[in-house]
Amino acid sequence: MKVQCELCPKECVIENGQSGECRVRINIDGTLRTVVYGFPCSVNIDPIEKKPFFHFLPGSTTFSLATVGCNLHCLNCQNWEISQANPEDTEASFCPPQRLVELTRNANCPSLSYTYTDPVVYYEYTYDTAKLANQAGIRNTLITAGYINPEPWKRLLKYIDAARIDLKFISEDLYRQICSATLKPVLDTLVLTKAGGVHLEVINLVIPTLNDKPEQIRQLVQWIKANLGGDTPLHFSQFYPQYKMRHLPPTSAETLDVAREVALSEGLNYVYIGNILSDKGQNTYCLGCKQLLIERSGFTVLKNQLKDGCCPSCNKQIYGVWK
Amino acid sequence: MEMTRREFIQSLIGIAAAAVVGIEWLAKKAVPRKFVRAGRVEKYPGSLKPLGDVYKQSKWSG
Numbered sequence: 305m306k307v308q309c310e311l312c313p314k315e316c317v318i319e320n321g322q323s324g325e326c327r328v329r330i331n332i333d334g335t336l337r338t339v340v341y342g343f344p345c346s347v348n349i350d351p352i353e354k355k356p357f358f359h360f361l362p363g364s365t366t367f368s369l370a371t372v373g374c375n376l377h378c379l380n381c382q383n384w385e386i387s388q389a390n391p392e393d394t395e396a397s398f399c400p401p402q403r404l405v406e407l408t409r410n411a412n413c414p415s416l417s418y419t420y421t422d423p424v425v426y427y428e429y430t431y432d433t434a435k436l437a438n439q440a441g442i443r444n445t446l447i448t449a450g451y452i453n454p455e456p457w458k459r460l461l462k463y464i465d466a467a468r469i470d471l472k473f474i475s476e477d478l479y480r481q482i483c484s485a486t487l488k489p490v491l492d493t494l495v496l497t498k499a500g501g502v503h504l505e506v507i508n509l510v511i512p513t514l515n516d517k518p519e520q521i522r523q524l525v526q527w528i529k530a531n532l533g534g535d536t537p538l539h540f541s542q543f544y545p546q547y548k549m550r551h552l553p554p555t556s557a558e559t560l561d562v563a564r565e566v567a568l569s570e571g572l573n574y575v576y577i578g579n580i581l582s583d584k585g586q587n588t589y590c591l592g593c594k595q596l597l598i599e600r601s602g603f604t605v606l607k608n609q610l611k612d613g614c615c616p617s618c619n620k621q622i623y624g625v626w627k
Numbered sequence: 628m629e630m631t632r633r634e635f636i637q638s639l640i641g642i643a644a645a646a647v648v649g650i651e652w653l654a655k656k657a658v659p660r661k662f663v664r665a666g667r668v669e670k671y672p673g674s675l676k677p678l679g680d681v682y683k684q685s686k687w688s689g
Binding site for chain 2: 305306307308309310311317318329330332334335336337338339340341342343346347348349350351354355367368370372382383386390391392393394395396397398399407411419420427428447453455456
């Protein structure tokens with residue numbers, strides 16, 4: 305008997321013994337099963353800035369995990385060796401939710417991050433772990449492409465403190481061509497996240513010749529401003545030739561600077577540049593008096609002058625979760 | 628051999644019941660069962676490894 309997975313907008317119809325597009329959700333005798341629950345392929349402690357989160361517990365470490373598999377197939381994926389791999393071919397460790405929470409507590413990490421591939425495909429593992437972590441006073445963060453149906457997303461958000469969501473393009477065609485996905489569900493996920501009161505940061509990978517024109521950037525930024533608000537932190541990330549997109553050059557520092565300028569001019573308040581060292585593009589400045597508030601270098605916080613989430617000079621409150 | 632009215636009605640009911648069962652069976656085959664949440668499996672299909680040094684920063688992006 306066939307099954308249909310209604311977790312993500314792909315809604316794969318799966319024959320007995322086969323998996324959905326994500327490779328990890330399988331039809332076993334007419335029942336949908338996940339083969340990665342409790343079996344992460346990567347478990348590490350990272351700086352929260354690596355996700356990147358710049359307005360969520362800056363300078364802290366986050367207990368990070370992923371399983372194999374992804375529901376998108378981006379031609380430029382940086383983690384394709386695990387996101388586009390079969391579980392049969394990928395080593396994993398046994399680590400049930402309770403153990404993850406214990407490890408996080410033992411390591412004194414204030415948060416758990418579901419990351420590297422996409423927590424959407426290991427939804428049940430994420431959900432159960434997040435629920436336990438939440439009860440234990442540990443924050444939960446999702447690093448995701450946001451390609452999920454609204455109902456399961458809303459259920460999961462109850463236990464989530466922060467989400468870093470990719471808005472890869474502001475074009476249906478590019479989502480289809482590059483990621484084998486569609487734009488609308490991602491926009492819906494972003495809006496739901498904001499409406500759910502979850503701390504949200506958005507990332508956009510700037511790929512030469514695909515989405516690096518100032519007009520494309522402007523369109524993306526205008527959507528963010530109109531639908532998520534000007535305080536939403538936006539990270540422009542440098543593309544690096546990877547996987548099936550090795551024919552394009554890395555994004556230049558100048559292109560990223562232009563993207564940041566466009567976003568600032570359109571009224572976004574916190575715009576960052578990532579994957580490349582940048583003078584101003586890594587720091588947080590006060591909206592009111594322009595004072596340098598958080599100075600960063602790569603994933604390291606060099607200086608954090610915020611006082612209870614406010615500028616020490618003009619007392620302006622800065623959007624974020626600071627403690 | 629002639630069929631009585633009772634026998635005729637009984638055979639009609641039998642044929643109708645068989646048709647209903649058959650259609651239901653076909654419908655079950657054709658229409659997939661829908662799931663959002665997936666159940667677990669006990670055994671990982673790939674090979675298992677020890678957890679390793681979790682304190683080391685990941686090589687993966689994100």
